[in-house]
Amino acid sequence: MMAQYLPIPGDAPEAVRALATQLRDAKEAAGLSVAQLARKAHFSTATISLAASGKKVPTWAVTWAYVEACEDDKGQGHWEALWAAADAAEKGQTDGETVAADPSPTSESKRSRTPRKSVNELVDEAVNRLRLDGASPELDRTRSRLELCISAEQFCDLLRGARGSRSSGEIKERARSQGFTIRKFDVVTMTSENYNTVPDIDTLHAFLMGCEVEPGILQLWVNTATRLRLMQAWHAEPHDEMGLGRRVKRRLGPSLGGLRFDAFLTLVCTLILTSAQVYYLIR
Template sequence: MPRLESPIHPDASPELKRLVNAMRETKAANPEKLSYKDLAARAHFSTASLSLAASGKRMPTWEVTWAYVSSCDLDAKENDWRQLWEAARDAEEARSAASADSDATEPNASRRPNTRRRVSVADLVREEVARQQQLVPFRTSDVDATRTALALCTTADDFRQLLNELKGSLKSDELKERARSKGRILRKSDIHAMLDGDGIPDTEPLHAFLVACEVAQGQIHEWHHTATRLKISQARVYDPPEEEPPLSRAMQSLRRLRGELNIHNLVALATLIVTIMQIVTIVQYGKP
């Protein structure tokens, strides 16, 4: 089932929003209910490029726009869509030029901090891959994007975000059933720990999750390699415990000793004490 579209970017011009809305409506009207993966196979552009083109975050190229539309609607009229696209392009260029003039005349414009924030490693890679895909079609694939995103992972949070991207709209029950059909055990608790936990997932649940998401065998190895790398990185970050006071260490030793003693040890200890006392008495008095 196709994923629900995210809201159109609020910074898009009215003309760009009109273009994006028309693109989305054309895709939704397709009787086959195409996912972006299906659309990518038809349009010969990556899913990232097509998704970005229909997001309103930036002005898509004509090639991507027409590939998107014509793959959804075989009867689409190129001239009509070209006019709609050109109107959006002109509006975006005019707004960009006005913004540049405003920045140039504003005092201390060069000192203003950059407030743009990258949400995640996955977002950063997706935007760059989409940009490269629009420049040179067929050069960058989704596999390359995933490989790059895994290479850029530095924290467990980065890794979880990529796992959530991989899961998409699949439900936990669907993942469990997919894993079971492939001879793997995947519990809901495993899925929850991987997507919402704190650490790096264990090898077996991670493997079952990747299999359920239909990740290719070659890519599964790269996921495991990244998980291992992050685990090693976390293990190296180690803060030695603070030195405990001598009295505290002594009390802990006594508690451990008390825990280790049992009735047999006590009897043996009492027997040893009695034997020592008898030996001392013999040595002192010459008799028991």
């Protein structure tokens, strides 16, 4: 597992090195690859790899998601202190650097090539600020991701994250203990890699209860599932046949479009006269 990381830069501050080293140790103890860890933490592999590289101190949101995905037992206080020391060391080093008053074109071009932050990174930075203000980070992170979810594929990816390492049997039993019924088959199906359908609300509710989702977050899941199901119904092709008017327009539209006005008027008059003759014959 450690072989997936390059050596920590030798000029990294001691506190930054300590954070990177312990993050690597946590990943190795969990027995996860970078890809597996990224999937559990809901961040890209690049973000997770950079978090423990020692080149840059990750945000607290990334750090804590990394630790939670590793199921480390050192406690949040330990990691908060470690991260705060690394963050302070990095900022202190940055503040001590001399910035040129007139940057050269080379420096300007380097800044222009700085990669933009992903939506997940921006969301988690905002969540981190809310956490410092006393808000619930998990609730706000989940709310943001569910509100940004716009497809069934994204929703199913969030379901896999909610399941975590729980077995289908554990989810079934926890749901049943709270009065909800879900089959192990349903749990396996809706969290498989190839599943891309929003489940019905009853099944979703039972699944989330089996995953011990907090009551404050549960309604967010249901609202998002309902929104996505409505979007799917809205964009679905109609199953009923076209009405008579639409069928006539579809059949005659190209032909009528090619007629000149005088020819069109003649056709209308012919139809009227024919209809009158048929009427008098019937009478």
